[in-house]
Amino acid sequence: MTVTASSDVESFTRFMVANETRLRQALMARCGSQVGREVAQDALAYGWEHWERVRELDNPVGYLYKVGRNLSRHRRPRLVMFVEVPYDRTPDIEPALPRALAALSARQRTAVVLVHCFQWTLSEVAGLMGISKTAVQNHSERGMASLKRQIGDVGS
Amino acid sequence: MSLEKQLADYGRLHEDLFGPFSVEEITDPTVGDSNSVTPRLKMRRPALILAAIVAVLLPIGGMSVWMDRADDSAVLDPPTTESITWSDVSKDQLGSLARGPLPLPSVVSNGDVYLASDRSDDDYEERQTWTSTDGMTWEQAENGLQPVSGLSGGFLAYRGHIDVPPVQFLRSDDGRTWTAATPSTDPTRLASITWSGLSVDEVLRLRLARLPSSHVHEAGTVFKVGSRFVTYYWNSVETVEAAVSSDGETWEPVDVPEFLAEWLDFSSPRALSDRDISQRLWSGTFSAGHGKVLAVTSDSEGHHLWESTDGITWNEISATLPAALRSHPATSKEFRDLAGAAPSIYGSHRLTAMDSGWTLAPWHYPFAPEGSGTYHSLDGMIWNQLSPEAATASQAVVHTAGNKVFFFSSDQGLQIATINPES
Numbered sequence: 001m002t003v004t005a006s007s008d009v010e011s012f013t014r015f016m017v018a019n020e021t022r023l024r025q026a027l028m029a030r031c032g033s034q035v036g037r038e039v040a041q042d043a044l045a046y047g048w049e050h051w052e053r054v055r056e057l058d059n060p061v062g063y064l065y066k067v068g069r070n071l072s073r074h075r076r077p078r079l080v081m082f083v084e085v086p087y088d089r090t091p092d093i094e095p096a097l098p099r100a101l102a103a104l105s106a107r108q109r110t111a112v113v114l115v116h117c118f119q120w121t122l123s124e125v126a127g128l129m130g131i132s133k134t135a136v137q138n139h140s141e142r143g144m145a146s147l148k149r150q151i152g153d154v155g156s
Numbered sequence: 157m158s159l160e161k162q163l164a165d166y167g168r169l170h171e172d173l174f175g176p177f178s179v180e181e182i183t184d185p186t187v188g189d190s191n192s193v194t195p196r197l198k199m200r201r202p203a204l205i206l207a208a209i210v211a212v213l214l215p216i217g218g219m220s221v222w223m224d225r226a227d228d229s230a231v232l233d234p235p236t237t238e239s240i241t242w243s244d245v246s247k248d249q250l251g252s253l254a255r256g257p258l259p260l261p262s263v264v265s266n267g268d269v270y271l272a273s274d275r276s277d278d279d280y281e282e283r284q285t286w287t288s289t290d291g292m293t294w295e296q297a298e299n300g301l302q303p304v305s306g307l308s309g310g311f312l313a314y315r316g317h318i319d320v321p322p323v324q325f326l327r328s329d330d331g332r333t334w335t336a337a338t339p340s341t342d343p344t345r346l347a348s349i350t351w352s353g354l355s356v357d358e359v360l361r362l363r364l365a366r367l368p369s370s371h372v373h374e375a376g377t378v379f380k381v382g383s384r385f386v387t388y389y390w391n392s393v394e395t396v397e398a399a400v401s402s403d404g405e406t407w408e409p410v411d412v413p414e415f416l417a418e419w420l421d422f423s424s425p426r427a428l429s430d431r432d433i434s435q436r437l438w439s440g441t442f443s444a445g446h447g448k449v450l451a452v453t454s455d456s457e458g459h460h461l462w463e464s465t466d467g468i469t470w471n472e473i474s475a476t477l478p479a480a481l482r483s484h485p486a487t488s489k490e491f492r493d494l495a496g497a498a499p500s501i502y503g504s505h506r507l508t509a510m511d512s513g514w515t516l517a518p519w520h521y522p523f524a525p526e527g528s529g530t531y532h533s534l535d536g537m538i539w540n541q542l543s544p545e546a547a548t549a550s551q552a553v554v555h556t557a558g559n560k561v562f563f564f565s566s567d568q569g570l571q572i573a574t575i576n577p578e579s
Contacts, residue, residue, distance in 0.1 A: 009183070016179045028174060037174045044182045083173055085166070093162045093169070116160055117167030148159055 012051050019061045020044065025120075026065050026128050029113035030106060031072040032080040043068035065128060080109070100150040108143030115140050238512065238534055238575050240542070245292050245570040253286050253294045254569065264303045265558030266310055267511070271303050271331040273313075285313075287331040291560050291572045297332050302347075305557075306379075306443075309355035312337065314347050323347045327356055341365065352379040352509065353444030361404055368409035369397050379444040379467065386449075386467030388412070388420060388442075396420040400468065410468050415460070419453045440506025443514060450514060450536050454504040458482045459516075463536060476537045480529060481505065481516065505531075508556035512575045515542075515561055517554035530554050530561065534577055542573050 023043065028036030043064040047054045054060050082098035101109055110129060114120040115136070122133045122140075129136065157165075247254040253272060263272045270288045285301050286294040301313040311331050316323040323343040326334040337356075339346050341364045351359060358380065369391040376389030376396070385401040396417055399407040412420075419441070442451050444467075451462040451470065459481040462470040474482055505516040505528070514536055518528035530552075531539040542561060552565040563571040 009179075012183065013179045016177075016182065020176050024174070024176065028170065033170065033174055041177055041182065044177065048182050083170065085169070089165070089169060092157060093165050097162060097166055112163070113167070116163035117170060119164070119167070144159065151159075 008051055011055060012048055015047075015055070015060065016044070022120075022124075022128075023061055023064055023068070025118045026110070026114065027068040027072070029110045029118070030069060032102065033083040034081070035072055036068075039068040039071040042071050062128065062130070080106075094151045096151045097147075100147050103150070104143050104146055105139075107139045108146065111136050111139035112143035112147065116144070238532065238540075239578050240532075241574040241576070243292060243572040243574065244568070245572065247569040249292070250294060250570055252284070252296055254564075262303065262305060263555040263557040263562050264305045264307070264311065265560075266308070266329065266331070267558060269311075269331045270557055270560070271297070271311055273301065273303050285331070291562065291570075291574075298334055301326065301334070303331075304347075304351060304359070306351035307354055307356050307359060309357060312356045312359060314343065316347075318344075318347045325360075327360075350377040350440075350442075352377070352442055353449070354378065354380045354385070358385075358404060363405040364407075366405075367397075367407050368399050377442055379442050379449055381444050381449040381465065381467045382447070384466060388416065390420075398468065400466075413468070413470050415453060415462065415470070415472075416451070440508055440519070443507035443509040445509025445514065446536075448536065450507050450509075452505055452507050452516065459505060461536075473537065476539065478529075478531060478539050478541065480541075481531070481539075510556045510561070510575070511559040512577050515554070515556040517556065517561075530563070532561065532573075532575060 024037060024040040027040040027043070030036060031039060046067050047060065047064050054063060057063050080102045082101050084098055085093045085095050101113065104112060107129070111125055114125045114128070115122065122136045125136045125140075126133045263270055265271070268289065270291055271285060272288070272294065273285045274283060281300060283302060284299050285297045285303065287297045288294045300315050302315075302318070304312045304314065311328045312325065313328070313334070314323045314325050321344045323346075325337040325339055325343050325346070327337040328334045337360055339360045339362070341362055345364065346359070349364075354362075362378065362385070364378075364387070367387070367389065369389070376387060378385060378387045380386070383402065385404050386398065387400075387407070388396055388398050391397050396412050398410050398412045398416075400410050401407045441453065442449055444450075448463055448465050449467050451464070453460045453462070458474075459477055460472060460474045461477050463473050464470045504519050506519050508515050508517065513532060513534035516531040516533075516539065518530065529541045531541050533539040552563040552568075552571075555562045555564070559575050561573040561575065563573075565571075
């Protein structure tokens, strides 16, 4: 029987506490609700299995994000899908919003969901996507414009 | 309500429904939500120890296989032996080829030139290719192209994302100079097909618009065996269908063998998840070459090898597999109990025809089970494990092209086995 070193568990626990939310949200933004969450779990499991190596990486979250993204390529259905808005929330949230989000390009969707749904800063999104803050802002603005065209913006 | 406010509300709703994982859900196989199929990776340790023991006993197992066959009146001629030359290339020597976030380049060959790509569909604008004549020295070539594997007669590649029209196809003889190619089938659909045994010219003139099912859900696979094209594909209810064609234009439906219906059918009770089923075609279930087509499947008892000369009638030849593959479950026990003994791609091996025979390499995307051996066969009957040193290299990603087997690993860079049959 293999006994996992307690130091591994402790350091992986610290990693999870610090980064689980970011990784999960990033993959859900990219891949949709259910698939994103599943590949986040798979990516974290991969990180745990290879923790000795992953922990030494400069950017383990970015690495596991890539792992999850690659995993998602083989998921079915390939269409990105976001969870429908429950009936009791529809006065507040436009029911067409999930489909409109899914219809955005991958980069626009990632930027819009992370910035506006999950309240990431532009710098955080830029670090994840490996592009400049300006590029993130452009993706986000174009994505928001597309959403407004699709579902309108009552408050604006 | 403003769009920004709606998105913020939707984000909170999302977190309520798809909230965080606990550490235990990731590290403890007995904890977790009932919908997950995530392998509890640390639980593989005992299986890996078992695999190591099996690997030590492999020569005995191989001898046993040989003796079993000696009692069989239908024993084939002994296979020719192969001469394997090993070459090592450090990560530094690989240059930009080794600098990707994951060591997952794909490698294809036209016989003289090897073409590698970093095969990231998500970042298709940044996709890169490299060419090499010896597998050792690589030069960066055209960017943005995804080479299509399993073909002969030059290179075929597409530009764009496999799921996002338009997909543009290009062809090349040397991997460096590309010209536009116009396929007879919708390019977007063509890009998602797994090919084996066809030439570039044949792929481009193939017409898949008139498959027997009126609602083809997934393109599936197309291979050529003899002079016949064979396709397995999913219909709109996600059961697998098959069709054959002699000219690549007119297709006739044929029955799907039971083992393939079970292996590829989304509605099969043995299907662990949609993901696993769709991966089975992408991951090398079939490989055509040398006048026949082989198929590999797996279940909780081990791997199964099948052989066909027409793509429709199959004979199981599992007894010729190495004992480690025949008896090592490719699935199941490492998954949560609720998944039962349902088969999964995890731990399975994929087939690739090469200039000299076939390889059986662990499926690796990205879970390359540690200790999984890579095997080579000249005739599809007798399988030998390639160098244990390379085959067990930590996290080696294995690609077969031309007469070479490439083992990429983050620890050891690139190890290449060049296989030449001895005359």
